[in-house]
Amino acid sequence: MGLFSKLLNRPGSQSAKGFAWTDAALPQVAELEADLKLLSDDELGEAAAAAFSDFAGREAHIRFAGIAREAARRTLDERAFDSQILGLFGLLSGNVVEMATGEGKTLVGAMAAAGYALQGRTVQVLSVNDYLAGRDREWMAPMLDLLGVTSASIDQNSTLENRQAAYASEVCYAAVSEAGFDVLRDRFITEDAEKRIPERDVVIVDEADSVLIDEARVPLVLAGSTEIDPADAKIAELVDGLSKDEHYDVSPDGRAVSLTSDGIDLVEEKLGGIELYGDDSETLAAVNLALYAKALVHRDVDYLVHGGRVRLISDSRGRIAQLQRWPDGLQAAIEAKEGLETTESGEILDSITVEELITSYRLICGMTGTAVAVGDDLREFYDLEVVVIEPNLPLQRVDEEDRLYIMESSKEKALIAEIVEQHKTGRPVLIGTRSVSDSERLAEQLSEKGVAVQVLNAKDDSREAEIIARAGTKGTVTVSTQMAGRGTDIRLGGEEVAELGGLLVIGAGRYQSSRLDDQLRGRAGRQGDPGRSIFFTSLDDELMHRVPEASRFVTAGDDKGRIDNRRAQALVEHAQRVAEGENTAIHRDTWRFNQLVQKQRGLVLEKRSRVRKDGEGQDDVRAKAKDRLVEVEAEFGEEVVAKALTETLLFHLDERWVEHLAFLTDLREGIHLRTLARERPHEAFNKESIQAFASFWPDVVDTSAEAIEAAEFTSEGVDLPAHGMKRPSSTWTYLTTETTFGSDIETFVKKVQRK
Numbered sequence: 072m073g074l075f076s077k078l079l080n081r082p083g084s085q086s087a088k089g090f091a092w093t094d095a096a097l098p099q100v101a102e103l104e105a106d107l108k109l110l111s112d113d114e115l116g117e118a119a120a121a122a123f124s125d126f127a128g129r130e131a132h133i134r135f136a137g138i139a140r141e142a143a144r145r146t147l148d149e150r151a152f153d154s155q156i157l158g159l160f161g162l163l164s165g166n167v168v169e170m171a172t173g174e175g176k177t178l179v180g181a182m183a184a185a186g187y188a189l190q191g192r193t194v195q196v197l198s199v200n201d202y203l204a205g206r207d208r209e210w211m212a213p214m215l216d217l218l219g220v221t222s223a224s225i226d227q228n229s230t231l232e233n234r235q236a237a238y239a240s241e242v243c244y245a246a247v248s249e250a251g252f253d254v255l256r257d258r259f260i261t262e263d264a265e266k267r268i269p270e271r272d273v274v275i276v277d278e279a280d281s282v283l284i285d286e287a288r289v290p291l292v293l294a295g296s297t298e299i300d301p302a303d304a305k306i307a308e309l310v311d312g313l314s315k316d317e318h319y320d321v322s323p324d325g326r327a328v329s330l331t332s333d334g335i336d337l338v339e340e341k342l343g344g345i346e347l348y349g350d351d352s353e354t355l356a357a358v359n360l361a362l363y364a365k366a367l368v369h370r371d372v373d374y375l376v377h378g379g380r381v382r383l384i385s386d387s388r389g390r391i392a393q394l395q396r397w398p399d400g401l402q403a404a405i406e407a408k409e410g411l412e413t414t415e416s417g418e419i420l421d422s423i424t425v426e427e428l429i430t431s432y433r434l435i436c437g438m439t440g441t442a443v444a445v446g447d448d449l450r451e452f453y454d455l456e457v458v459v460i461e462p463n464l465p466l467q468r469v470d471e472e473d474r475l476y477i478m479e480s481s482k483e484k485a486l487i488a489e490i491v492e493q494h495k496t497g498r499p500v501l502i503g504t505r506s507v508s509d510s511e512r513l514a515e516q517l518s519e520k521g522v523a524v525q526v527l528n529a530k531d532d533s534r535e536a537e538i539i540a541r542a543g544t545k546g547t548v549t550v551s552t553q554m555a556g557r558g559t560d561i562r563l564g565g566e567e568v569a570e571l572g573g574l575l576v577i578g579a580g581r582y583q584s585s586r587l588d589d590q591l592r593g594r595a596g597r598q599g600d601p602g603r604s605i606f607f608t609s610l611d612d613e614l615m616h617r618v619p620e621a622s623r624f625v626t627a628g629d630d631k632g633r634i635d636n637r638r639a640q641a642l643v644e645h646a647q648r649v650a651e652g653e654n655t656a657i658h659r660d661t662w663r664f665n666q667l668v669q670k671q672r673g674l675v676l677e678k679r680s681r682v683r684k685d686g687e688g689q690d691d692v693r694a695k696a697k698d699r700l701v702e703v704e705a706e707f708g709e710e711v712v713a714k715a716l717t718e719t720l721l722f723h724l725d726e727r728w729v730e731h732l733a734f735l736t737d738l739r740e741g742i743h744l745r746t747l748a749r750e751r752p753h754e755a756f757n758k759e760s761i762q763a764f765a766s767f768w769p770d771v772v773d774t775s776a777e778a779i780e781a782a783e784f785t786s787e788g789v790d791l792p793a794h795g796m797k798r799p800s801s802t803w804t805y806l807t808t809e810t811t812f813g814s815d816i817e818t819f820v821k822k823v824q825r826k
């Protein structure tokens with residue numbers, strides 16, 4: 072998004088939804104203040120209730136803003152700044168608001184939640200994790216109470232009753248994943264009393280860019296237990312003994328790996344003279360998965376081993392991704408590589424992507440520190456506009472030009488020299504690294520130079536608050552992996568540190584996305600503090616592999632290997648735009664595939680609800696199993712038979728959906744290969760999936776009728792499990808990382824699973 076569109080979406084502009092009047096409204100909000108101060112708490116609550124019933128449109132918003140500001144002042148000791156009032160208007164008009172780090176987005180979100188609730192709407196505030204959902208709700212509850220708005224939060228450990236009560240309150244705080252899992256669980260209920268989320272009305276998304284764009288494609292999965300074979304330990308051991316270049320090659324972009332002919336010979340020999348590329352495609356797939364796990368998935372970069380388990384590291388957050396796992400076969404291969412026990416695995420009952428979840432709400436809005444760079448994507452995928460809110464106090468941070476080096480080693484040397492130099496003055500320094508292993512290496516090198524460092528990485532985020540609290544004090548050097556997002560407010564250690572220039576943020580390399588860079592820079596210069604940021608890059612950095620033309624500059628360095636050349640520096644940003652463009656293209660692709668799946672799922676869910684509530688499908692089954700049903704009805708009565716029919720139909724409908732979902736996944740993976748030539752993949756996919764879906768309901772009726780014919784009735788109806796209609800013994804939920812890998816890996820996974 073260029074400067075032009077950036078300007079367009081300043082508050083007061085026409086393009087953001089409903090936003091044309093807000094700047095001018097600020098004095099009017101301020102005018103209310105003196106009178107509102109005179110009200111008792113009860114009277115203020117009454118005024119809040121009346122704001123939207125006695126007033127309308129612009130006037131209602133202005134009154135409400137005044138009341139919310141007063142409520143926050145009384146209960147939280149935070150009188151909302153003008154910038155926060157503008158943020159509130161942005162959210163109440165259904166936009167994504169961009170406000171810098173430390174500008175107080177938590178309060179803005181809570182005021183907006185109250186504003187929607189007082190208009191009779193139900194609100195969910197979605198955060199990126201349980202901790203933030205709980206913290207924010209607890210923090211904001213006194214204000215919401217005073218405004219007469221009920222609120223609650225849920226987390227992983229909430230019971231069914233907790234959840235139902237929480238979603239029934241006017242404002243519910245939850246992690247995105249928990250809300251998604253509850254939507255999935257609600258799809259499989261057999262009684263109304265099990266339903267968790269009554270409706271999805273307004274959603275306020277915190278860290279909107281990472282949720283709506285970076286994590287949009289992550290599928291949340293509800294799985295049911297099945298038995299699976301553990302990954303083959305013998306193959307893992309064999310593959311572990313292979314050497315790079317001799318036995319296998321890794322592609323230059325690091326995304327593919329293949330055996331060399333020596334590698335093939337060795338594997339074939341060790342597996343007792345089999346022919347790897349012969350008929351036994353399962354062994355080949357298992358070898359490929361093990362090789363993938365060995366060569367392309369790196370410990371301390373992509374995952375950690377923690378408490379005897381493989382824990383994925385979130386790409387965009389540099390932290391342990393809670394509840395996240397790889398597709399089953401790969402997860403098992405990595406567990407085998409680390410010599411760990413294979414964890415549970417199962418059949419996917421249903422899944423929902425973060426994007427599907429969010430777009431299922433009637434109204435979406437959100438806040439984040441970095442949205443402008445994905446403004447076009449937000450418009451394309453969510454029909455959302457970005458509103459940029461100027462900081463409460465002007466930004467004082469200075470962002471330096473990148474320092475570009477030829478080689479990784481020259482970059483590292485310069486980076487360390489800079490840190491040592493700055494540290495001598497006592498200025499606090501925060502260094503952001505790309506991976507856990509980078510952060511550990513850098514910390515070690517700095518210790519060798521006599522610089523004491525505190526390290527913050529995914530291995531230990533329990534001490535995060537404590538480490539961050541110190542990061543702005545004199546003489547502190549902090550090395551951290553990407554810590555995008557919330558709860559990381561770095562306060563300067565007083566006047567002395569301000570005089571040293573405030574916090575210095577150093578990026579040890581650019582991220583794939585400029586937003587992640589900006590989030591790191593944003594740690595310095597909060598609320599008008601002084602600060603500075605510098606990024607160090609080298610032509611060796613993975614990001615720079617995307618721009619082959621960068622190799623022209625390998626001879627352009629000075630004696631320290633630094634390339635002081637504008638054109639070369641511009642290539643860094645170019646590489647980032649290439650990476651971001653690839654991401655959008657993948658997003659668009661997934662989006663198109665998901666459209667149809669979503670439609671079919673909608674039809675199935677409607678059908679399911681009619682089967683459950685209106686007895687739909689009973690006549691269809693009766694038509695097929697007439698004699699049998701007449702017979703049992705005479706013996707046990709209509710009611711018993713109707714209940715048995717409903718249960719049987721629901722069972723087969725759910726099972727048929729699991730099957731259809733697996734078919735669609737297979738189809739989607741294969742489609743690119745089959746349509747290389749002429750047909751467009753999406754069209755071919757649509758055609759075939761529509762064909763397959765045509766038999767969905769007839770199949771459900773047929774299998775149900777067969778089951779009814781064969782079933783033994785008692786006065787209780789039919790004992791479904793005793794007749795082979797067993798639902799999974801347990802279900803559990805997780806996130807997968809489908810999109811990190813190409814379709815190859817998914818194909819291997821499938822083959823191994825089928826084994």
Ligand SMILES: Nc1ncnc2c1ncn2[C@@H]1O[C@H](COP(=O)(O)OP(=O)(O)OP(=O)(O)O)[C@@H](O)[C@H]1O
Nearest residue numbers: 149150151152172173174175176177178557558559
């Ligand atoms: N109106 C206000 N008056 C005084 N203090 C405020 C006000 N609004 C927010 N704060 C304080 O500013 C700090 C940052 O608030 P908050 O964590 O909500 O910021 P944020 O925008 O979410 O930042 P980040 O992007 O780092 O999460 C908190 O300590 C909060 O108490």
